[in-house]
Amino acid sequence: MADVFDRVKEIIVDKLDVDESKVTLEASFKEDLDADSLDVVELVMELEDEFDMEIADEEAEKINTVGDAVDYINNLQG
Amino acid sequence: MLSGKTAIVTGGSRGIGKSIAIELAKQGANVVVNYAGNEQKAQEVVEEIERLGVQSIKVQADVANEEQVKEMIKQTIDSFGRVDILVNNAGITRDNLLMRMKETEFDQVINTNLKGVFMCTKAVTRQMMKQRSGRIINVASIVGVSGNPGQANYVAAKAGVIGLTKTTAKELASRNILVNAIAPGFISTDMTDQLTDEQKEGMLSLIPLAKFGQPEDVAKVVRFLASDDANYITGQTIHIDGGMVM
Numbered sequence: 001m002a003d004v005f006d007r008v009k010e011i012i013v014d015k016l017d018v019d020e021s022k023v024t025l026e027a028s029f030k031e032d033l034d035a036d037s038l039d040v041v042e043l044v045m046e047l048e049d050e051f052d053m054e055i056a057d058e059e060a061e062k063i064n065t066v067g068d069a070v071d072y073i074n075n076l077q078g
Numbered sequence: 079m080l081s082g083k084t085a086i087v088t089g090g091s092r093g094i095g096k097s098i099a100i101e102l103a104k105q106g107a108n109v110v111v112n113y114a115g116n117e118q119k120a121q122e123v124v125e126e127i128e129r130l131g132v133q134s135i136k137v138q139a140d141v142a143n144e145e146q147v148k149e150m151i152k153q154t155i156d157s158f159g160r161v162d163i164l165v166n167n168a169g170i171t172r173d174n175l176l177m178r179m180k181e182t183e184f185d186q187v188i189n190t191n192l193k194g195v196f197m198c199t200k201a202v203t204r205q206m207m208k209q210r211s212g213r214i215i216n217v218a219s220i221v222g223v224s225g226n227p228g229q230a231n232y233v234a235a236k237a238g239v240i241g242l243t244k245t246t247a248k249e250l251a252s253r254n255i256l257v258n259a260i261a262p263g264f265i266s267t268d269m270t271d272q273l274t275d276e277q278k279e280g281m282l283s284l285i286p287l288a289k290f291g292q293p294e295d296v297a298k299v300v301r302f303l304a305s306d307d308a309n310y311i312t313g314q315t316i317h318i319d320g321g322m323v324m
Contacts, residue, residue, distance in 0.1 A: 038252065042207055 004051075004077070005070050011046050012066065015039070025067035033066075047073065079305050081106030081132075084158040086150070088112040088141050088198055089168030091120040093267040094217065097293030098165055098300045103127040103134065105301055107163065110154045111136045114168065133158070141168045141194030144201075151201045160209060163304045164202045166195040166239075167217040169232075176230045184231040191235035192242070199246055203255070212255040213304045216243050217296075220263040220319045236261075240315050247313030256312040258303050263319025265291040287320035 009023045018033050029035040029043065044060045051073055055063075063069050085102045089095040090111035099109050100123070109127050111134060113120035120136040127134035137153050139146035154161055169191045172183035195216055206212030221229055222236025240259050247257040264270055264281050270290070273281070282288060296318050302308055303316070317323055 038249065045204055045207070 004073050005066075007050060008047065008066065008070055008073070011050060012043065015043055015046060023066055025065070025070060027066045028064055029066070030064070043069075051077075079105040079301075080163070083107045083162035083304075084110070084154065084160050085163035085165065085304065086110040086112060086154055086161060086198075086202070087165045087167055088139075088194065089114070090165075091116050091123055091136075094262065094265060094293045094296050095165070095167040096123050097297040098167060099123055099134075100126060100130075101294070101297035101301045102163065102165075102304060103130045103132050105305070106132060107304075108133040108158050110134070110150070110157075112139055112141070112150060112168065114138070114140060140190075141166075141198055142189040144197055147197045147201045150198075151205065155205060161202050161205045162209070162211065163213045163215070164198060164206075165215045165217065165300060165304075166198050168194055169217065169235075171229070171232050173228045173232070174230075175228055179230055184234075187231035188235050188238075191232065192238040195239050195242055199242075199257075203250065206250075206255045207253045210254050212250075212253075213308075214243075214246065214250075214255065214257040215300050215303050216240075216257070216259040218243070218259040218261045218315060220261045220317060220323050223261055223315070223317070224323045243315065244313045251312055256303075256308070258308075258311060258313065259315040260296065260299055260303070261315050261317045261319065261323075262296050263291060263317070263322045265293055265296055265318075267293060285320040285322045289320065291318060291320060 012023050013020050016033050016035055027033055029040050044055055048055055085107045087095050087099040090099040091113040099111055103109050111120050111123050124134040124136050135157055137150045139150040172187050174183055199214055216239050218239040219236040221233050222240055226233055243257055243259040299316055299318050
């Protein structure tokens, strides 16, 4: 299975049009990757499709960094 | 003009909604006819649309019920693969003087006429964001602008729809989703047939064009707002009222 982080990174690079090197686990979507609130909503939608799962609104609101997203997906799949 | 596009019209089995559904079909759109209770009427509209050479399905859903609305959008995407146009038209009236209006009458109208718009918009936005395009047209009412005695619930809901339209337009503009409202005045439908002759004459005296509108008058504005001709219009409320409220 492709590493979750790599798959998440690919989506972020594509959706937010940012350089791959900026997408670290610590990177904050809004502060480091220039995403606005709607971008984050959209990103969560993409992740739901990619990983075939549903992220509840309450959970989605807690996803602020790339690491948050990766952890969430790993926990769900673990 | 709209060929290859998919439209959902809530409350599309009769009245203004039916007229909108048929007008969009005439322009080549495939149409999902949503209805609440009258399956036979909805089926008649579907058949009328199919005779125009486009596809149509009917979907029963209470627009204020999140699960049913989600299912409706899912069925639409399963059938047509996309959603380009959402017309939030479903509406009910429970008229009464404020002093006599029951809480249930207020709640029912707010649920269908305002919350229903929120639910359908929310459910369809996901698909439209992915497509990077979409048109949402909310059927408000001129009384949502002017107020009207005996309709505290209806007016509150329709004024709410106008505010919701503006916010949705601002939130989704960056994704090329355009959101507008229309505010029909007195349009001849089942809803206005209930008025007495005296009431009708009173209304006519307030309308500069001195006649009631027809459902087609409304449908043609919706067709325009759904088309590429309206590419630079969002967040607006278009009055279709013979000049009654300016």
